Structure formats: C-alpha cells, structure tokens
Amino acid sequence: MAALNETTSNNRLHNCVAPPSPTDFIDCSCYTLNFMERKFLNIGIDPTDAFAVKVRIITPSRYVNLTPDFLARIYSLMDKILSVVLDTPKYKCHLFLETALFKVSHCVLNQENHLVIELKTATGFRVLLNRYDLFRLENLKRCILETVARKTVSSRPAVLKQFDHVSDYINKTIAKMRTPPSDMNELRMFIKSVQDEKIVSSMPKKGVNYAAQIKMFATTQLAECWVNARSAGNLSVITPSSSRSAPPTHAAGRSDHSDGPRCTARAPAPDERADEDDESDSAVPETGRGAKRKFSS
Structure with a gap:
C-alpha cells in the first residue's frame, strides 16, 4: 500500500509541470489581487513579443500572459462568470470562452468554485481565481484598462x-x-x-x-x-x-x-504570442540608416 501511495505521489509530481520563469516587462505596473495567496496582475511591455503591451496574472506557482483584448473579453463575460463562481459548487463544466490559444472555464477545488484561465498551446500556463480574486479584478477594472491604454499610447x-x-x-x-x-x-x-x-x-x-x-x-x-x-x-x-x-x-x-x-x-x-483576435503588424524594411528592420508581431 505504501508503495502504491508513493507511486501515485510520483505520478502527480511528474504531471505537475511548472512553466518557465516569466520574462521581465519593461515599464511594468503591478496590482495585487490577493496578497495572502500571492496573486498579482502585471501590465507591461513584453520585449520578447514585438514589445507588445501584455497583461500577466501570477499565482504562487503559475502565470499566464494575456493580451489586453483578451482580458477585455473576459471582462465582458464577468457577470456570467460571477453567477457561476458565486453559486453552490457543482462538479459541472462551464466553458466561458475559448480561442485557438486560450480557454476560460470553471472548476471546483477544495469545495470552492474557481475561474480557470489557461494557455492551450503549452503545458503549465494556467491560473485559478476564486470569488475574492474575481471581485478584486472587477474592482480594478478601470485602473487596469487605464494603465493598458497609457502604456499603449505613450x-x-x-x-x-x-x-x-x-x-x-x-x-x-x-x-x-x-x-x-x-x-x-x-x-x-x-x-x-x-x-x-x-x-x-x-x-x-x-x-x-x-x-x-x-x-x-x-x-x-x-x-x-x-x-x-x-x-x-x-x-x-x-x-x-x-x-x-x-x-x-x-x-x-x-x-x-x-x-x-x-x-x-x-x-x-x-x-x-498575442491572441488570435489581435491584428499583426506588417514587416516593412526600414529606409533609414543601418540594416535594422521592424519587429513583426
């Protein structure tokens, strides 16, 4: 029995694949979603993706990078999301939003409803937000959107x-x-x-x-x-x-x-990578001095 428990524990450990360390954002702003549970939201300029403005949700062992447009789509579904998360925990799958890159769904963990935001194209990029995190995210909506706009425009x-x-x-x-x-x-x-x-x-x-x-x-x-x-x-x-x-x-x-x-x-x-709904910039050769070219998104 002990050997079986050890094998099961090892399998769970093997299946728990952590994502690589996140890259640093330029001009990064940070908002706290839940300090006790170490959940934060960062907004900054990602040099690894054509210097695009990105939104990163961080939990103690996971994170996921979102485009501002995809976050806006999550905000547009917030009423529906909260109605499910605030309901009595039921082991029934709710799929709120899915694209070629991301999926937003519902799960029950420790007798509590959670919103799940995950990247479909890689393993380990998955965050869980409970009702308190979602309330905080909703309350910060104006601050977050203003920060995204300022970084995009300026x-x-x-x-x-x-x-x-x-x-x-x-x-x-x-x-x-x-x-x-x-x-x-x-x-x-x-x-x-x-x-x-x-x-x-x-x-x-x-x-x-x-x-x-x-x-x-x-x-x-x-x-x-x-x-x-x-x-x-x-x-x-x-x-x-x-x-x-x-x-x-x-x-x-x-x-x-x-x-x-x-x-x-x-x-x-x-x-x-940006969400499939984002428009990609065209790569046009620079006419200035040197052989530099523009990034392609």
Whole structure:
C-alpha cells in the first residue's frame, strides 16, 4: 500500500509541470489581487513579443500572459462568470470562452468554485481565481484598462524609439572594438556590461528614460539587431575621428514606431504570442540608416 501511495505521489509530481520563469516587462505596473495567496496582475511591455503591451496574472506557482483584448473579453463575460463562481459548487463544466490559444472555464477545488484561465498551446500556463480574486479584478477594472491604454499610447512608442537609440549606441561601440564578441552569449554579456550613464548621455534629454530597462530586459533583441546588421553588411568600423562627430540624425521617412523597433525579433514563445483576435503588424524594411528592420508581431 505504501508503495502504491508513493507511486501515485510520483505520478502527480511528474504531471505537475511548472512553466518557465516569466520574462521581465519593461515599464511594468503591478496590482495585487490577493496578497495572502500571492496573486498579482502585471501590465507591461513584453520585449520578447514585438514589445507588445501584455497583461500577466501570477499565482504562487503559475502565470499566464494575456493580451489586453483578451482580458477585455473576459471582462465582458464577468457577470456570467460571477453567477457561476458565486453559486453552490457543482462538479459541472462551464466553458466561458475559448480561442485557438486560450480557454476560460470553471472548476471546483477544495469545495470552492474557481475561474480557470489557461494557455492551450503549452503545458503549465494556467491560473485559478476564486470569488475574492474575481471581485478584486472587477474592482480594478478601470485602473487596469487605464494603465493598458497609457502604456499603449505613450509608453510603448517611447520604448520603441529609445530601443533604436540604444541599438545605435551598441552598434557604434562594438564597431570600435578590434575583436567584437564572437557569439550571442558574449554579445549579451557585453551589452549588459555597457554603463547605463553612457547610453543615457547619448540620448535626448526629455521624457521618461527606459534605457536601463531596455538594456537589461531586451538584451537578446539588441544582440539580434547587431547580428542582423552585420549579416546584411551594413556595419562599418568607426574611426576615432568619426566617432567624435555629432550624432547622425535618422533619415526622413522612417517607419512608424507603433509597428515595432527597426530590427528583426526572435519568434515569441507560445505563451508569449498575442491572441488570435489581435491584428499583426506588417514587416516593412526600414529606409533609414543601418540594416535594422521592424519587429513583426
């Protein structure tokens, strides 16, 4: 009997697959859903998915990333969701919303109704919210939507513009090196080692500066921009005399920053992809200097 119990315990442990550690958001705002149960909601700019604004719900061992549009769809069903969650616990499946990526349903755990939000394309991305969490989520609705709107309209364009400045600074700095980094690991280490003060001093002195967050949280994207520019043959060695000249301005007719930075991003992980209802930005080659291209969502 003991052996059977041990086997059952091991099977449960094996089936409980934890998701990978979440990536850091740029300009992240945090709201507390339930402090005692360690449930939080983060809103920020995800550098791994074309710098899109994302909403992340975190529980002690799980999290799931949602697009603002999908969260809005959950809010539109909140009356129906609460009517089920506040009812007497019944072991009956309720499916509230399902897309190609996400599913929102109901379950009973410890004699209590819960709302389940899960990612369908990967294992481990699943959160459970009880009635108290849902009340808190509903009460924070206006705050959450205002934060999403502010980051979409103001913060994201500023981050995209500053990403180009940081990328330009990194490219010019590496161009002065006799022996540039030989692989992605060395390149990421070099980018992280660059002093924030030097990057900030090379940028326009207005508005909120995100250079340190970009360098720390979008290191891979900066490295890929340099690799893509080198592969296209548009990086040249900068001599000491030319490096002291005034910083060049971007060519006229550059693309809209709302589409993303001017370089190619790596493909987002399944849990980081936008919901199928979101419109994807088109990838248009940049006409400015360098070989950078815009991210494709």
